[in-house]
Amino acid sequence: MDNAVLTQWGQAGLNRRRFLAGLGAVGGAALLSGCATSATSTGPVKQTSGAVTIQSNLSSPQAKVAIEALAKDFSSKGQATATVNTIASETFRTQLPSYLTADNPPDAYTWYPGSLLNGYAKKGLLLDVDEVWQGMSNYSSAFRTLSGDGAGHQIFVPTDYYWWGFFYRKSNFAKWGVAEPKTWSDFIALCKTLQGKGVAPIGVGAGGDTAWVASAWFDYLNIRINGAPYHRQLLAGQSRFDDPRVTKVFNQWNTVLPYFDPQSTALDFQDATTSLLQGRTGMMLIGTFFADAAPKDILPDLDFFQFPVLDPAVPLAEEGPADGYFASSRTAHRAEVMDWLKYVATAPAQELYIKNSSGTVLPTNPDAKDSGTPLVAKGRALLESAKELTQFFNRDSSDALQPTADSALVRFIQKPNELPSILSDWQAAAQKVWSS
């Protein structure tokens, strides 16, 4: 009986030992494979064979319809098909690194050119699209430069671009008996008149989740006062935010701050758009995308004027951000992705997109027609008259630098007297982004 027990124990021990060994092996494998810092992870996106997966951040209703129409048209044309995954913009941005480092990544992505893409290009995550650009010889050299990785390869295909300006309702300006200002002093006079009529002259929309729209003011004042080259240097970390030239920008801004809507930093830009359309604010420095939030029947009543020139000696620059596509270097459908990128660069594809969206963007292909409204014609003329184009704060710098600007600019709008400490804090925060 003792023996039997002993053998039983022995077997049990052996079993347990075996079990533990097995467990150890499992654990060891887990240790080896579970390293969170390894650059491979499996992405959430399943691929259908033969189809190009397009990861899209165009989640506003009209833009979503437009890109889906594009994918449908592309699929009906050739051998390849395309499917669109629409992701909320904020999620898209934060997930982009994990999409790109996935073993089986989505093939093509909606995005904009800029330093963020160049960073990924350096890590070899982006598909070289020189082949697509060979068929894009009619594109302007500005778009070509913008879409390069800085090392001689093209990594981006721009499909549309838009402009920023002071938007207003024609009917409201007529009601108040005011006209578009031509100069800075006209602009100040206009603000005074509107304030006298009980209207908050300048709406902003830097509250809620859209603090970034305040950067348009910084960008424009900087490119008007110090010029676009300095603006780019500053954003690249070659100057400092506590530089006297930056202080000059804020001193200029301070002169119009009394005309800002008191709710500037309390309302997001969609709510600020409502205020503008209802005549509670007079005008708003914003990009054409805000029209997506406006009812369609109001579109013909919208007009804009250029950000006034402050120093005629500074070459005229305007904000003209471009949007388009890039692709992952790990794509399993290289040929189909190239087909897709060639397709979206064509004039008919861009016209199709404009027809289905709110129609306030301009096509990058010079042979494509825009929506032809007077507003768009005026916007095109604005950008064509510019000597230089800037993109926007985050596009000219990085998405990591944007939050530092948001903090500084919102604080400035609320507490302009704290300027010296605002600028030194901004510099410190920016320094950390540049050095990381």
Add this chain to the structure above:
Amino acid sequence: MTTLSAPTISAPVRTRRRRTPRLPPVLILFVLLPLAVEGFWVFWPALQGFYLSLTDWDGVSAPRWVGFGNFTELFADPIFRTALVNTAIWLVLFGGISAAGGLGLALLLQQERRGVGFYRAALFTPVVFSLVATALMWQVIYQPDGLANRLLGAIGLGSWQHSWLANSSTVLYAVLLPALWRQLGYVMVLYLAGLKGIDPVLYEAAKLDGATKIQQFRNVTWPQLRSVNSVILSVIVIDSLRSFDVVWSMTKGGPYHSSELLSTYMYSTAFQSLQLGYASALAVVIFVLAFGVIVTYLVRAFREDAS
């Protein structure tokens, strides 16, 4: 010899058998399997977090070893200090008010009266809502032309109207309110359960001794609630240090970091600035704080039990 030695050999086997009751393999499996799962999904990532806090990592390239660099940077970072102070304010207000308020409500609602069930349910309802939904609702209330300001206007306090979430001096408290609104009901239910567990005989004895209501509370109720208190303390400390969803969905820590908590700052450094090493260092600080507070309390509680 052999016949003599036989019992001496079998003896230790017997005693060994008796001292350590044999564990059936199934039981071992039941213990080790969850341990392995826990180890893989909880301890291992946690250890990796510690490792990452000693590196510089952007989420794409390989992490670079920087030793304690992230921590020295942390203590010189003014935003970290703001977040730390805000977290301390949050811990005191959120913890203090929800504990005191929850206990008060539980005392009020412990007696079975007509309609008491309705009040209990009403106070508990916010717990059921997702905090993000709660936050969105309160965001609307706090709008410049929202319910809060209209109410103030209606009762003649127009001068008190604020852009609650845009003003750096009101934002932290404005965000605290919805968090409290939810937590109060939760703490109340925990205390109600604790109060139900107190033997009524103790109160009878106290009454016979002529104890007033206050004396009854101090000498009977409060000591009896000690075990519940330690649970509630842990819950409150952990909940306030991980308060994130409500702040993030209402303000994202803004305007200009004035409602920044350690948790929101950790998220924004990790996923907005992609400084994952630095964010891991923040996570370690949060862990040390939560662990520190709770362990200190538990050690004290055990010592009291022992004496």
